[in-house]
Amino acid sequence: MNGENKCINQTNPYLPEAARIVRTYPLTEDVKYFQVRLVDMEKAISFKYSPGQFAMISVLGAGEAPFSISSTPSRPSLLEFCIRKAGTVTNAIFKLKENDHIGIRGPYGNGFPIESMHGKDIIIVMGGLGAAPLRSVLLYCLDNRDLFGRVALLHGAKRPAEMIFREEFFALKERKDLECYLTVDADDTGKWKENIGVVTTLFPQLKDINPSKTFAIVCGPPVMYKFVLKELIKLNIPKNQILMTLERRMKCGVGKCGHCAIDYIYTCIDGPVFTYWDVIHMKELI
Amino acid sequence: MKIVKLKKENLFPFLESLSKEADLWAPVQKYENKHSFQLIKDFSQIDLKYTRTILPPKKLFLPPTFNMFLATEQGYEEDFSHVTKKILFGIHPCDIHGLLILDRFFQHVFDDPYYSKARQNTLILGHSCWPDENCMCKSTNTHIIEEGYDLFFSELETAYLVWIGSSEGDDCIRIKPGIFDEDITDEDIQIYIKWHNERDKAFQVDINFIAMPDLMELKYENPLWEKLGDACLACGSCSNVCPTCNCYNVLDKPLLNKYASEIGRCWDACTLESYSEVAGGENFREKRAQRLKLWYTHKLQAYISKYGKPACVGCGRCASTCPVDINVQTVAKALEGKDMDTFWNRLSKEVTK
Amino acid sequence: MKKDKLKIGIYELTGCAGCALLILDCENELVDIFQAADIQSFLMAKSDNIDGELDIALVEGSVSTEKDIEELMDIRKRAEIVVAIGLCSMVGGIQGRFCDEKEWKENFKKVYGDIEMTHTKPVQSKPIDAYIKVDYYLPGCPIGKEQFLNFFTRMLRGNPPERYPQPVCVECKYNENDCLLKKGILCLGPLTSGGCGAICINHNLPCVGCWGPVEGGNWISEYYLLKEKGFDDELIKNKMANFSGTKIAEVSEQLRK
Structure with missing residues (x-):
């Protein structure tokens, strides 16, 4: 499951490229949306990635950190990120405005095994900021709708205000070729018309699953996995067709600095996408 | 492979003619019985x-600390100042x-x-060696x-005998063809075979790495x-002295007098507490035991499973460095169920932190 | 993103003033420092000091008198960010090593007798976070020039200081020193905050712990190791206590077990 070098800077994979923030707005209280474009037009076009890959973003003076790409390669030349304020680098990114510059390098990581997913049914289960990496694969499936069977989205947030890409997902509910189910743990607005409850309460909505031809993709807060995986196993989806994307601290993104190691797996090049079967064997995660 | 012969008295003249082109690095006694690869100015x-x-x-290829870039508002300037033409003489097989x-x-x-640029710019001139009580290289092959x-x-x-x-x-x-003897x-x-056989018998440590x-x-x-x-x-x-430990950290060092940063890189070690700290202060390997497991997973398991040989090259540096005797030898023995207590019996039994 | 210069105050409580002196000793950078920030108060460097609102207050020294407490409380009220600089401020310093109140009183009496203090009333020496919330810590005895400039510049650009807690051993190995502990010398490197460049061991002198305890130091193991090497119990505990300030309390708690 090793990645290949598709990095924009072939001679020095550590070398960031200047990128301009095209648009930015808050998605929730502590999550912001950033749309960026590489300043060098040629590089902007040649930045080829697949859903599930990530990029390293740097801010002068603050440092560098990994972020999953939320946009889809089917809409090229602009990159989108959802960033939560968590540490030094994200704090610095939050202070930036439209037309400010950041450094970007990548894309890194294996991404989702898109080709083996062709012709299969896709169930995407996301919770909270898990929507950041999974939005990429969702939009990719929708943009290449003929390549996939059924596509279902189960998305959960704590409260309506904390659901990132809320409007976008509501708009997707209109689509006939997508089963889109949204839920919140609790509604503090009194205006929420969708399901209320944790994301697993959406599972009864999934009817007539054909497990052997289904890929399930999961990303969310740690507590979510245990319960969602139980549901997926109940549906008899094979363990190697349940995909998850893991996050770790990274300094290099290219399998050298060692910080993202889980046992001897390097999340940055062997992942960040792993099957449930892979994950069962990671001793440090148990 | 071609093998030639060089008389001992011709070694330094040979090195001298080579080192006109590049910096010569060779082992030097730094402390009593402790050596270091140093830049050689005086052959003695x-x-x-x-x-x-x-x-x-x-340390010659990726120094403990060095700068990768100068980052400015205009862009990034690569800094390869650690890459110089070098000759590394006297390096042992391990x-x-x-x-x-x-x-x-x-x-x-x-x-x-x-790494690669420094590697390409360095000539490797190896030298035969004789084992001491910490050398495990026969076990690691x-x-x-x-x-x-x-x-x-x-x-x-x-x-x-000089192997080319x-x-x-x-x-x-x-460069100095006259001093090498092809005959x-x-x-x-x-003499060579006898030396080889005697050296084989001189190893004192035997560890079954395959297990x-x-x-x-x-x-x-x-x-x-x-x-x-x-x-x-x-x-x-243990990480800093290990020839196969590669982990590093990246530091953004802002300059005071202009809006720019030096992007530095320094050796890091998974056995340090700060290694597994993430943004927000959480640490997912808070216990020393967890960190040691990671270190030994990398040395004794990962590489063997993948490539059929251990990531330990048997140099014995961990054994001659760790003040509390945690090293490949003692850990391997303990894993084999031997001498579990002898290495750490200085700790009182009731300590469990 | 240009805004007004950061208002910074540098304050000295009870200590040797070495940390403030180190800042003053950044001779090549001093002009840049004063240009980049609005240094409102720096007793060692200037006389026209203002006690107003501050963006950042750097506080050196331990709290050892009632006057220190008052001054510290006032600083906290005025400053957005308070940084403890140096060992005394972080852990109480050498003067903070008698952490038991009874022991402190006895020692005080031994040194000063029954003398009446008129200027201010002495209190048991404590780190500043015993009284106020501290935002960042910059270790050292005194603080290091490189770390200070790095820290200062990061703060100027609105970024928090880089936290990289490592024992002295890391830099000691970078410098390819022979391990003194391994040779049977009482060296506190593994228990001590690095950043000093392992300067003592570079000169073949053991680490005495002057940068203060490192996070996650294994005191118990080192204690038993030193015992095994034949060092006297009292000597080890004294050496460990010298620069550990109030932190030694939790360590002795561990050792008692």
Whole structure:
């Protein structure tokens, strides 16, 4: 499951490229949306990635950190990120405005095994900021709708205000070729018309699953996995067709600095996408 | 492979003519019985009777700290100032194996130019060695070397047998062709074979590395690790002295007088507490035992499972460095269920933190 | 993103003033420092000090008198960010090593007798976070020039200081020193905050712990190691206590077990 070098800077994979923030707005209280474009037009076009890959973003003076790409390669030349304020680098990114510059390098990581997913049914289960990496694969499936069977989205947030890409997902509910189910743990607005409850309460909505031809993709807060995986196993989806994307601290993104190691797996090049079967064997995660 | 002979008295003149082109680095005695690869200005400093240096040769390719970039608002300037033309003379087979492992690592999928450029600019002139009580290279099968050097000097009584391992190595001996003798006598060969056999018998440590991946797997939850964690000083020295440890940290060092930063890189160690800290302060390897498990998973399990040989090259540096005797030898023995208590019985039994 | 210069105050409580002196000793950078920030108060460097609102207050020294407490409380009220600089401020310093109140009183009496203090009333020496919330810590005895400039510049650009807690051993190995502990010398490197560049061991002198305890130091293991090497119990505990300030309390708690 090793990645290949598709990095924009072939001679020095550590070398960031200047990128301009095209648009930015808050998605929730502590999550912001950033749309960026590489300043060098040629590089902007040649930045080829697949859903599930990530990029390293740097801010002068603050440092560098990994972020999953939320946009889809089917809409090229602009990159989108959802960033939560968590540490030094994200704090610095939050202070930036439209037309400010950041450094970007990548894309890194294996991404989702898109080709083996062709012709299969896709169930995407996301919770909270898990929507950041999974939005990429969702939009990719929708943009290449003929390549996939059924596509279902189960998305959960704590409260309506904390659901990132809320409007976008509501708009997707209109689509006939997508089963889109949204839920919140609790509604503090009194205006929420969708399901209320944790994301697993959406599972009864999934009817007539054909497990052997289904890929399930999961990303969310740690507590979510245990319960969602139980549901997926109940549906008899094979363990190697349940995909998850893991996050770790990274300094290099290219399998050298060692910080993202889980046992001897390097999340940055062997992942960040792993099957449930892979994950069962990671001793440090148990 | 081509082998030539060099009289001992011709060694320094040969090195001298080579070092006109590049910086010569060779083992020098730094403390009593402790050596270090140093830049040689005076040939009499070179001490070829050394067993191991305190730091492995990785320091020549990726120094403990160096700068990768100067980052400014205009962009990034690459900084390759640590890359200079070097000759590394006197490196032992275990350390050459160490470099081969680092090669595989730093050139896997993505090429690390900071490593590769320094590597390409360095000639490797190996030298034969004699084991001490900490040398484990016979067990790791890294006591002999067949690749990874430009020249390799096997010391006989009055001369060296010089193995030529690369075309650059071949060019080197052509700088002073007169001093190399292509005629190797039967007597030379007999001396060499005798030396080899005697050296083989001189190894005092025997570890079954092939059994280690299984033992690591089977004993992952063994209380042994807690015991090791109790003793570990979390000083990071085992990683810093290990020829195959490669982890590093990146630092953004802003300049006061202009809006720019030096992007620096320094050796890091998974045995240090700060290694696994993430944004927000959480640490997912808070316990020393967890960190040691990671270190030994990498040394005794990962590489063997993947490539059939351990990521340990048997140099014995961890054994001669760790103040509390946690090293490949003692841990391997403990995994085999031998001498579990003898190494850490200084700790009172009731300590469980 | 240009805004007004950061208002910074540098304050000295009870200590040797070495940390403030180190800032003053950044001779090549001093002009840049004063240009980049609005240094409102720096007793060692200037006389026209203002006690107003501050963006950042750097506080050196331990709290050892009632006057220190008052001054510290006032600083906290005025400053957005308070940084403890140096060992005394972080852990109480050498003067903070008698952490038991009874022991402190006895020692005080031994040194000063029954003398009446008129200027201010002495209190048991404590780190500043015993009284106020501290935002960042910059270790050192005194603080290091490189770390200070790095820290200062990061703060100027609105970024928090880089936290990189490592024992002295890390830099000691970077410098390819021979391990003194391994040689049977009482060296506190593994227990001590690095950043000093392992300067003592570079000169073949053991680490005495002057940068203060490192996070996650394994005191118990080192204690038993030193015992095994033949050092006297009292000597080890004294050496460990010298620069550990109030932190030694939790360590002795561990050792008692």
